Amino acid sequence: xxxxLRFVLPLLLVLAAFAYAMVPLVDQFTLRWFVRDLDIRxxxxxxxxxxxxxxxxxxxxxxxxxxxxxxxxxxxxxxxVGYCASTDSRxxxxxxxxxxxxxxxxxxxxxxxxxxxxxxxxxxHVAVKPLASEAAPAGQLVLVHDxxxxxxxxxxxxxxxxxxxxxxxxxxxxxxxxIAQVSWRGWVAGMRALLRGEGLLRQPVPQTASPEFxxxxxxxxxxxxxxxxxxxxxxxxxxxxxPETLRAILHSELAGEDVIxxxxxxxxxxxxxxxxxxxxxPASGLVTALEPIMRACSGTWIAHGSGSADREVVDRHDxxxxxxxxxxxxxxxxxxxxxxxxxxxYGFSNEGLWPLCHIAHVRPIFRSGDWSHYVAVNRKFxxxxxxxxxxxxxxxxxxxxxxxxxxxxxxxxxxxxTVITFWHIPWPNPESFAICPWRDEIVAGLxxxxxxxxxxxFHCNNFVDTVDRFLEARVDRESFTVTLGGKATxxxxxxxxxAWPPDAEMVGKPVEQCRAEIRQANGLPADIAIGVGVxxxxxxxxxxxxxxxxxxxxxxxxxxxxxxxFVQIAAPSRSRIEEYQDHEARVRAAAIRINERFGRGxxxxxxxxxxxxxxxxxxxxxxxxxxAALGFVSSLHDAxxxxxxxxxxxxxxERGVLILSxxxxxxxxxxxxxxxxxxxxxxxxxxxxxxxxMAPAEQRDRMRLMRGLxxxxxxYRWAGRMLLDAxxxxxxxxxxxxxxxxxx
Ligand code: F6P
Numbered sequence: 001x002x003x004x005l006r007f008v009l010p011l012l013l014v015l016a017a018f019a020y021a022m023v024p025l026v027d028q029f030t031l032r033w034f035v036r037d038l039d040i041r042x043x044x045x046x047x048x049x050x051x052x053x054x055x056x057x058x059x060x061x062x063x064x065x066x067x068x069x070x071x072x073x074x075x076x077x078x079x080x081v082g083y084c085a086s087t088d089s090r091x092x093x094x095x096x097x098x099x100x101x102x103x104x105x106x107x108x109x110x111x112x113x114x115x116x117x118x119x120x121x122x123x124x125h126v127a128v129k130p131l132a133s134e135a136a137p138a139g140q141l142v143l144v145h146d147x148x149x150x151x152x153x154x155x156x157x158x159x160x161x162x163x164x165x166x167x168x169x170x171x172x173x174x175x176x177x178x179i180a181q182v183s184w185r186g187w188v189a190g191m192r193a194l195l196r197g198e199g200l201l202r203q204p205v206p207q208t209a210s211p212e213f214x215x216x217x218x219x220x221x222x223x224x225x226x227x228x229x230x231x232x233x234x235x236x237x238x239x240x241x242x243p244e245t246l247r248a249i250l251h252s253e254l255a256g257e258d259v260i261x262x263x264x265x266x267x268x269x270x271x272x273x274x275x276x277x278x279x280x281x282p283a284s285g286l287v288t289a290l291e292p293i294m295r296a297c298s299g300t301w302i303a304h305g306s307g308s309a310d311r312e313v314v315d316r317h318d319x320x321x322x323x324x325x326x327x328x329x330x331x332x333x334x335x336x337x338x339x340x341x342x343x344x345x346y347g348f349s350n351e352g353l354w355p356l357c358h359i360a361h362v363r364p365i366f367r368s369g370d371w372s373h374y375v376a377v378n379r380k381f382x383x384x385x386x387x388x389x390x391x392x393x394x395x396x397x398x399x400x401x402x403x404x405x406x407x408x409x410x411x412x413x414x415x416x417x418t419v420i421t422f423w424h425i426p427w428p429n430p431e432s433f434a435i436c437p438w439r440d441e442i443v444a445g446l447x448x449x450x451x452x453x454x455x456x457x458f459h460c461n462n463f464v465d466t467v468d469r470f471l472e473a474r475v476d477r478e479s480f481t482v483t484l485g486g487k488a489t490x491x492x493x494x495x496x497x498x499a500w501p502p503d504a505e506m507v508g509k510p511v512e513q514c515r516a517e518i519r520q521a522n523g524l525p526a527d528i529a530i531g532v533g534v535x536x537x538x539x540x541x542x543x544x545x546x547x548x549x550x551x552x553x554x555x556x557x558x559x560x561x562x563x564x565x566f567v568q569i570a571a572p573s574r575s576r577i578e579e580y581q582d583h584e585a586r587v588r589a590a591a592i593r594i595n596e597r598f599g600r601g602x603x604x605x606x607x608x609x610x611x612x613x614x615x616x617x618x619x620x621x622x623x624x625x626x627x628a629a630l631g632f633v634s635s636l637h638d639a640x641x642x643x644x645x646x647x648x649x650x651x652x653x654e655r656g657v658l659i660l661s662x663x664x665x666x667x668x669x670x671x672x673x674x675x676x677x678x679x680x681x682x683x684x685x686x687x688x689x690x691x692x693x694m695a696p697a698e699q700r701d702r703m704r705l706m707r708g709l710x711x712x713x714x715x716y717r718w719a720g721r722m723l724l725d726a727x728x729x730x731x732x733x734x735x736x737x738x739x740x741x742x743x744x
Pocket of ligand 1: 284285400424425
């Protein structure tokens with residue numbers, strides 16, 4: 001209807017304007033026609049009356065002539081008749097002859113086009129005809145016609161012209177509308193056919209598209225794909241990512257899909273403490289990131305059951321609902337023998353792959369026995385995935401370097417599954433990775449994934465270079481896709497983050513109160529400035545370098561002695577590994593040495609370093625973050641580092657300073673931190689001094705920018721982006737599986 005109006009209204013207006021412009025023309029034409037007719041008529045009458053008139057004039061009877069004229073005027077059109085014998089005589093005329101017509105002035109009416117007289121009786125036509133005869137009296141016959149009928153006729157004609165134009169307008173409009181509707185529908189149908197069935201995906205041009213569209217189809221599809229990507233990225237940038245957003249995406253994009261997470265580390269560990277069972281949250285970046293995701297989307301999390309009371313709380317399928325206070329998803333535990341744990345977790349994963357990928361000057365150790373356990377445990381996890389899958393095509397999120405073989409094992413057993421693998425640690429350059437005796441198997445195992453994610457593009461590049469170097473696989477650097485055995489893996493960058501906003505209970509306690517309580521709990525003076533570091537006790541975290549920086553600060557700026565205390569929370573980690581035991585010993589020794597050097601002793605003094613080697617629950621950790629004047633992350637190599645982001649999340653008061661190692665993935669996202677090289681003790685000491693003396697306004701400005709970024713690029717976005725890509729991949733896959741539908 002709207003379409004019709006859009007066509008018809010302008011057309012009607014144009015035609016009406018045209019008809020309106022025609023009216024004066026019609027007047028002119030009709031007038032000219034009628035004047036010509038009246039001229040002819042006047043000639044005819046003159047010829048007819050000439051003889052009887054001349055006879056009467058010859059007879060000299062004026063009265064008879066006037067009567068004769070009066071009789072002629074009984075014709076409805078002839079208004080008056082007159083006769084002028086000469087130019088100086090008075091006219092002999094019917095009584096109706098207008099006074100304006102004078103014998104002396106007859107020439108006036110003989111000029112071409114001068115036949116009209118606008119008298120008080122209305123418009124009149126005046127014709128002057130000479131009476132030509134040798135015998136009879138000559139003179140001029142004046143014939144006056146009434147022209148009022150001309151005006152009437154002209155009005156009628158104008159009305160008809162107008163009606164005709166309106167009729168034409170209506171017919172033309174209808175024809176236009178019909179043609180427009182028919183061709184518009186055809187166009188729309190053509191376009192729809194072109195774009196239908198995820199027309200944005202790479203597929204043959206639909207056979208339902210009209211032939212005239214086919215030449216442009218591919219270009220159009222590409223354009224729409226680009227627009228879609230553009231729209232998506234714009235849309236995403238305007239989106240606030242929350243658990244609800246993630247749930248909505250799962251609902252709309254992956255409705256009813258079966259989501260399974262697999263990792264070595266479990267999100268909740270049940271530990272027996274005498275008569276009681278305690279639930280622990282492990283110090284793990286992986287758990288920090290994935291736990292809120294699982295709360296948002298339910299599903300099943302498969303992980304190694306490592307707690308002393310883990311077996312006591314599971315059901316007969318080895319499942320337990322978590323979080324304990326309000327079950328939101330299922331935790332399915334996988335049991336490992338001590339040998340398996342030793343070979344797969346401590347051995348191959350943490351003495352081999354961990355130092356290999358971190359290049360933190362600790363030699364990787366590769367033992368064939370460890371490798372056998374690694375293979376066997378990966379198979380065990382694959383069994384668990386197959387057992388937990390509710391459909392033949394689940395979405396499986398495989399986490400980290402403990403499970404590098406799992407993607408391929410899943411693909412072999414559940415070929416329709418979408419496997420998204422995320423590698424939480426760095427991927428080294430091909431030369432470094434080449435040390436691993438089973439490098440080919442590791443890379444091929446990972447290439448069982450549909451999508452393989454890293455935190456940074458640098459690690460994506462390293463991985464693709466490694467494949468290129470060691471495997472017979474097709475590497476497409478434009479789309480960043482690797483194809484092995486006909487199966488493609490997309491290698492993508494997904495920088496991980498934390499939940500945002502943080503739980504209200506995490507930031508519930510006021511900053512002043514946190515500071516006071518922490519000072520009191522640790523026997524620190526009331527005015528002391530606190531610095532904080534929170535890590536697993538791992539040699540990659542640069543804890544020794546951090547202590548060295550504190551020592552250097554006190555050497556260079558002795559005014560901080562007794563006025564600054566650095567609290568290091570160090571969660572015990574992988575303590576069965578010799579290297580970790582040595583590292584812990586070195587860390588403890590360094591703290592003692594520095595404290596002896598700069599500690600003043602006495603009741604009101606504080607040690608420069610407070611080392612707390614014990615597990616802390618997340619809420620306690622947040623209280624330390626909130627109490628601190630600065631946080632120090634000095635990793636020697638870290639793919640991302642979520643402690644840095646947590647520290648920012650904890651500071652809703654927009655105070656405090658973050659000192660961040662340039663060798664973390666986080667440093668690429670947070671340039672407003674004080675970025676340091678942890679190997680450069682002087683530079684780190686200067687950063688500590690700067691942080692302790694930084695004006696509150698500058699602290700606020702830096703905090704605001706960094707908190708803004710973490711809030712925007714939070715963990716829901718990280719997971720949402722991967723799941724959206726998986727959803728797109730699945731739709732594409734389903735479409736390509738279907739035989740192409742042809743026009744009947
Ligand atoms: O950094 C890699 C990683 O798996 C993290 O995701 C996690 O923070 C840490 O290692 C946990 O190590 P583990 O599970 O050995 O305690």
